[in-house]
Amino acid sequence: MEDKDTVYENPSLEQRHTAYDVEEDELREKGKDGPKIYFFILAILALIATNIYFYVKYKHSDELHGTVLSEKTQMETELDRIEVELDRVTKQNVELTESLRAAQDNARIKIEELRTKLTQQQLSRAELVNAQKEIAQLRTTVSRYTKDIEKLKNENALLISERDRLKESAGNANRKADELEAINSELEQKVALATALKLSSININAVREKRHGEESIETKAKKTDKLRIDFNIADNPLAKKAIYDVYIRVIEPNGNLLIADNNIFEVDGVEMQYTDKTGIEFSNDGKLYSYEWQGPEDFKSGSYTVMLYTNKGLMGKGTIRLD
Missing domain, CATH: 2.60.40.10 (Immunoglobulins)
Known part of the structure; x- marks a missing residue:
């Protein structure tokens, strides 16, 4: 019994060589699997990075699309306001000059052009910015047009007031002339009576x-x-x-x-x-x-x-x- 136990606790040289070879083979196999694990980790990281990239990209795209839609809506609302202002001024029954009629027609044409642009599905950021500039210019044009109409309206009011004043003055003058004519006629009659022979x-x-x-x-x-x-x-x-x-x-x-x-x-x-x-x-x-x-x-x-x-x-x- 003691001999057997001694053999187990103290392996022979041959046994030790065999165990070493086994460990070496295991290490060799482990060495072969290392690059595979490395490339597998890299693949996972690349997939994660790709997912993050597309997530960020599409999230930004959605945000950009939402921004474009919001800005288009704001610009359409602004066009509505401009058109309402144009209609309000037009309904004031002011006789327009030729230049003001041309300005009004040009403003309405521009409104239709911008509405057509804003209805396009594929509107680039540059086109959107350009449309915003054109709307701003249109707002300035309509504002100037409104001021010109108000000025014309005030001038017409002054002319009407002056006309009424002149009509009143003319009426007073006519009445005064009629009174003077009556007085003159009466005087003529008196003179005629006074100069008549009796x-x-x-x-x-x-x-x-x-x-x-x-x-x-x-x-x-x-x-x-x-x-x-x-x-x-x-x-x-x-x-x-x-x-x-x-x-x-x-x-x-x-x-x-x-x-x-x-x-x-x-x-x-x-x-x-x-x-x-x-x-x-x-x-x-x-x-x-x-x-x-x-x-x-x-x-x-x-x-x-x-x-x-x-x-x-x-x-x-x-x-x-x-x-």
Whole structure:
């Protein structure tokens, strides 16, 4: 028993060589597996790096895509605001100048162009930035256009105010002119009345013509051949010293106007018939004027009314009664 145990605890040289060879073979095998493990670890690391790269890339891409969509939405909203502002200004019923109409048309064309660009699915970052610049320029253009419209509106308001003021002034002037015309007409009438010749006295006699040129005053109608009308003109320094036509109207006892022909004269625009007319020279010296009217062949009994006129109106009248 002791011999066997001694052999086990103290192997022989051959046994030790065999054990060494086994260990060497194991180490050799382990040495062969080392590079495989290394490359396997590298492959795992590369796969992890690739996954991280694509994760970061697609995450950035999603974020960029979201940013693009957000910016496109903001720009579309800005275009809506610009268009609303353009519509608001357009509805103000201001008569646009040619340049303002052209600016409005160009702004609307630009809005449509930008809307078309923003609806494109593949819009690069550069195109997006350029669109933002164009919208900013459009905003500036519409803002300037709005200011021009407001300026034009204010100018129109001033012109309308000035027009109304001028119309009011013209209305006042017309009313004043009408008032002055009425006053002037009234003054003219007063002047006409003031300068018109008026009788201070009138005396009418029936005259009978006798043989040898003798005449006598009568009161009988059947003996009367003519009427003698003597009159004086009242003092009037305003009346023009000149020769005046005097129109005589004789009304017979039955109320008829005696006329020999269709004699017409005008007084203040009114046409009137007259019996006879004569001319007198007025010099405002109070002298006596005399006129003889050859009446009808047979005078009637009753009252005869004699009225004297100038173109400015009635000078005066008198009556005579014949038996």
